[in-house]
Amino acid sequence: MALSPLAPASFPALPVIDGVRFATVAAGVRYKGRTDVMLAELAPGSTVAGVFTRSATRSAPVLDCQDKNGKAQSGRAAILVNSGNSNAFTGRNGVEAVNALTAAVAQTTGIDASRVFTSSTGVIGEPLPYDRIVAKLADLNAALDPAGIDAAAKAIMTTDTFPKGSAREITVDGKPVKIAGIAKGSGMIAPDMATMLVYIFTDAAIGHRALQGLLNEITDRTFNCITVDSDTSTSDTLIMGATGASGVQVEANPDFASALEEVMLDLALQVVRDGEGATKFVEVQVTGAASNEDARKVGLSIANSPLVKTAIAGQDANWGRIVMAVGKSGAQADRDRLSIRFGDITVAENGWRAPNYSEDATSAYMKQQDLVIGVDLGIGDGLATVWTCDLTHGYIDINADYRS
Amino acid sequence: MALSPLAPASFPALPVIDGVRFATVAAGVRYKGRTDVMLAELAPGSTVAGVFTRSATRSAPVLDCQDKNGKAQSGRAAILVNSGNSNAFTGRNGVEAVNALTAAVAQTTGIDASRVFTSSTGVIGEPLPYDRIVAKLADLNAALDPAGIDAAAKAIMTTDTFPKGSAREITVDGKPVKIAGIAKGSGMIAPDMATMLVYIFTDAAIGHRALQGLLNEITDRTFNCITVDSDTSTSDTLIMGATGASGVQVEANPDFASALEEVMLDLALQVVRDGEGATKFVEVQVTGAASNEDARKVGLSIANSPLVKTAIAGQDANWGRIVMAVGKSGAQADRDRLSIRFGDITVAENGWRAPNYSEDATSAYMKQQDLVIGVDLGIGDGLATVWTCDLTHGYIDINADYRS
Numbered sequence: 001m002a003l004s005p006l007a008p009a010s011f012p013a014l015p016v017i018d019g020v021r022f023a024t025v026a027a028g029v030r031y032k033g034r035t036d037v038m039l040a041e042l043a044p045g046s047t048v049a050g051v052f053t054r055s056a057t058r059s060a061p062v063l064d065c066q067d068k069n070g071k072a073q074s075g076r077a078a079i080l081v082n083s084g085n086s087n088a089f090t091g092r093n094g095v096e097a098v099n100a101l102t103a104a105v106a107q108t109t110g111i112d113a114s115r116v117f118t119s120s121t122g123v124i125g126e127p128l129p130y131d132r133i134v135a136k137l138a139d140l141n142a143a144l145d146p147a148g149i150d151a152a153a154k155a156i157m158t159t160d161t162f163p164k165g166s167a168r169e170i171t172v173d174g175k176p177v178k179i180a181g182i183a184k185g186s187g188m189i190a191p192d193m194a195t196m197l198v199y200i201f202t203d204a205a206i207g208h209r210a211l212q213g214l215l216n217e218i219t220d221r222t223f224n225c226i227t228v229d230s231d232t233s234t235s236d237t238l239i240m241g242a243t244g245a246s247g248v249q250v251e252a253n254p255d256f257a258s259a260l261e262e263v264m265l266d267l268a269l270q271v272v273r274d275g276e277g278a279t280k281f282v283e284v285q286v287t288g289a290a291s292n293e294d295a296r297k298v299g300l301s302i303a304n305s306p307l308v309k310t311a312i313a314g315q316d317a318n319w320g321r322i323v324m325a326v327g328k329s330g331a332q333a334d335r336d337r338l339s340i341r342f343g344d345i346t347v348a349e350n351g352w353r354a355p356n357y358s359e360d361a362t363s364a365y366m367k368q369q370d371l372v373i374g375v376d377l378g379i380g381d382g383l384a385t386v387w388t389c390d391l392t393h394g395y396i397d398i399n400a401d402y403r404s
Numbered sequence: 405m406a407l408s409p410l411a412p413a414s415f416p417a418l419p420v421i422d423g424v425r426f427a428t429v430a431a432g433v434r435y436k437g438r439t440d441v442m443l444a445e446l447a448p449g450s451t452v453a454g455v456f457t458r459s460a461t462r463s464a465p466v467l468d469c470q471d472k473n474g475k476a477q478s479g480r481a482a483i484l485v486n487s488g489n490s491n492a493f494t495g496r497n498g499v500e501a502v503n504a505l506t507a508a509v510a511q512t513t514g515i516d517a518s519r520v521f522t523s524s525t526g527v528i529g530e531p532l533p534y535d536r537i538v539a540k541l542a543d544l545n546a547a548l549d550p551a552g553i554d555a556a557a558k559a560i561m562t563t564d565t566f567p568k569g570s571a572r573e574i575t576v577d578g579k580p581v582k583i584a585g586i587a588k589g590s591g592m593i594a595p596d597m598a599t600m601l602v603y604i605f606t607d608a609a610i611g612h613r614a615l616q617g618l619l620n621e622i623t624d625r626t627f628n629c630i631t632v633d634s635d636t637s638t639s640d641t642l643i644m645g646a647t648g649a650s651g652v653q654v655e656a657n658p659d660f661a662s663a664l665e666e667v668m669l670d671l672a673l674q675v676v677r678d679g680e681g682a683t684k685f686v687e688v689q690v691t692g693a694a695s696n697e698d699a700r701k702v703g704l705s706i707a708n709s710p711l712v713k714t715a716i717a718g719q720d721a722n723w724g725r726i727v728m729a730v731g732k733s734g735a736q737a738d739r740d741r742l743s744i745r746f747g748d749i750t751v752a753e754n755g756w757r758a759p760n761y762s763e764d765a766t767s768a769y770m771k772q773q774d775l776v777i778g779v780d781l782g783i784g785d786g787l788a789t790v791w792t793c794d795l796t797h798g799y800i801d802i803n804a805d806y807r808s
């Protein structure tokens with residue numbers, strides 16, 4: 001798969017998070033000649049929290065993680081992830097695979113099985129050949145390395161064209177606190193979910209309940225505001241581990257919350273920039289809605305509209321399709337108060353084309369790689385920002401042929 | 405535009421409906437070298453009813469039709485339709501255009517302006533050059549012809565690759581009653597709406613209230629159950645005229661209701677068969693849902709999923725994506741009671757791949773042009789059928805380049 005034209009210039013330098021070690025291996029779950037399993041180990045005293053897909057057909061590993069999440073307040077923990085097979089809709093086989101994997105990780109690492117979290121991503125409905133992963137666990141355990149996070153970001157990729165990472169460092173009471181995260185995701189990306197696969201680590205100290213609250217709140221403004229194709233995965237999982245190794249307590253610390261939000265937004269936007277077939281990155285800014293909820297409906301209606309997304313792919317300033325998407329969104333809207341802009345160019349206002357509308361100026365703007373669509377509903381104070389990509393021949397190529 | 409591979413072999417023979425006359429003309433609204441305006445005239449004593457888009461940004465002609473619908477019980481009436489420009493999101497200009505057109509039609513035909521219904525379809529946000537249409541009204545009026553319905557079906561096309569027509573004839577109390585309808589639509593087709601542009605005529609006698617009730621009810625099972633691209637038009641309009649010329653009263657007549665439903669379903673499915681870029685026609689049959697509403701949610705979630713639609717385009721029996729679409733639909737679902745079939749082939753049941761699943765047999769089935777996807781949720785008695793097409797390179801070609 002060719003590198004996305006929206007890919008960042010390079011993978012960011014991720015700091016070592018004290019108390020976390022990583023290992024990867026090529027287990028041949030489905031892919032040949034590449035790593036496809038990652039193991040992360042969290043030191044004693046670590047807090048773990050997560051958010052998960054709300055799909056009614058979610059996978060066996062997701063159900064297992066949800067069951068375990070928050071049962072223990074802190075302690076050693078492990079996260080095992082494979083790519084190539086999602087272990088979703090695999091019936092009794094799915095549960096059997098999760099149980100076998102968590103038992104094997106517990107035995108190999110000495111970590112309690114109730115603190116072993118697993119994720120699987122890839123094809124739906126095929127039995128997971130978990131024995132291939134179990135056979136590699138001793139190797140994985142022996143290879144655990146505090147500097148292994150870059151390799152981990154690569155091992156969890158499926159149709160991704162680049163690995164995704166993000167980090168922030170803040171100072172609390174004169175002491176450094178670090179956050180580092182990795183993500184994968186490219187297709188079957190839609191909101192009303194937790195996210196794709198995302199793993200974030202920090203050496204801050206924070207209790208499970210506080211960490212879970214932060215994740216829930218920030219997910220709504222980051223991963224739940226991106227969409228590639230309106231299709232919600234059965235496997236979306238975000239797990240965060242806080243080792244406390246920095247000795248810094250960050251409960252109710254706004255600087256920590258801000259830094260975490262920056263990492264989560266950065267990872268979410270990298271997922272959009274790796275949207276299947278994407279050639280344009282689009283930020284939809286909705287203001288003036290009757291409520292934030294209405295603003296989000298309008299933003300997602302625009303971001304999920306095949307007609308809007310194909311117009312963007314064709315670099316066509318087709319604002320009529322934005323009007324259509326506002327109209328179908330279900331949000332309160334008044335045609336004659338609606339205004340629409342592309343970047344700084346107002347294209348429509350007061351229910352019609354802007355008086356000084358210039359097709360040439362707008363067309364020139366549409367040739368940019370990063371685009372902003374602004375919609376003001378002129379009704380209230382509700383606002384939301386949603387991020388998406390265009391819909392291109394590349395998306396059809398990938399999905400008409402690839403059994404993902 | 406190449407003819408859709410799903411097009412019917414020929415345009416059906418539509419009967420003359422006593423009391424209705426048609427004329428068409430090339431007014432050059434946007435297209436060159438083809439007809440783009442149709443006028444239909446209904447004789448004295450005619451009842452008219454309609455259903456319209458629920459879009460919050462609906463067009464000036466739609467708002468005007470909604471305002472007029474049902475105000476007069478019966479009388480002469482006219483329907484004027486242009487293609488090439490939708491007169492949607494055109495602000496005060498839009499209202500001005502509708503008023504000018506209805507006044508001109510009233511003056512030319514002697515029909516009361518409150519009984520002149522107009523529709524416009526095509527590009528959004530451009531002022532409608534209504535003077536070009538007004539200039540042709542005398543010609544149109546002079547050319548009115550009871551046999552003109554075939555030409556009318558052609559004049560209202562935009563990205564359509566074939567004209568759409570359907571008719572039924574029934575006998576009531578020994579007397580013949582005829583129904584004939586035409587439709588246009590190919591993209592920006594999604595449910596939760598009235599439909600695209602549809603005009604249906606009958607020589608039956610039926611009051612406005614009864615006709616309106618029939619249309620509302622049947623629309624929910626026909627036009628509101630089709631989707632091409634999940635995008636709801638700003639202009640969707642269905643108008644039906646009943647001239648009563650047969651002398652047959654059909655209020656509360658089940659044979660008439662059935663025949664009308666057959667015509668409406670036939671036209672709706674022709675719209676799907678002309679879906680932009682479509683190469684496959686897909687019927688999604690949902691059963692065993694907690695309610696009919698839930699069944700419809702599941703059907704539309706499958707029919708609107710880009711991943712399902714691209715898999716169908718690629719002739720890939722990717723039932724994992726059906727599982728995903730059921731999961732994200734918001735309907736009550738139990739992974740372990742769900743079963744899925746392609747045609748007569750059960751591919752998944754009891755939360756996993758069917759024990760005798762054959763990839764070869766399923767792949768062979770997916771090569772057919774007309775496909776049935778069956779989903780049983782195993783929970784209740786709710787059911788729904790939804791119709792759609794695949795998502796192909798053709799859709800991207802049409803919509804990344806065409807300013808529609």
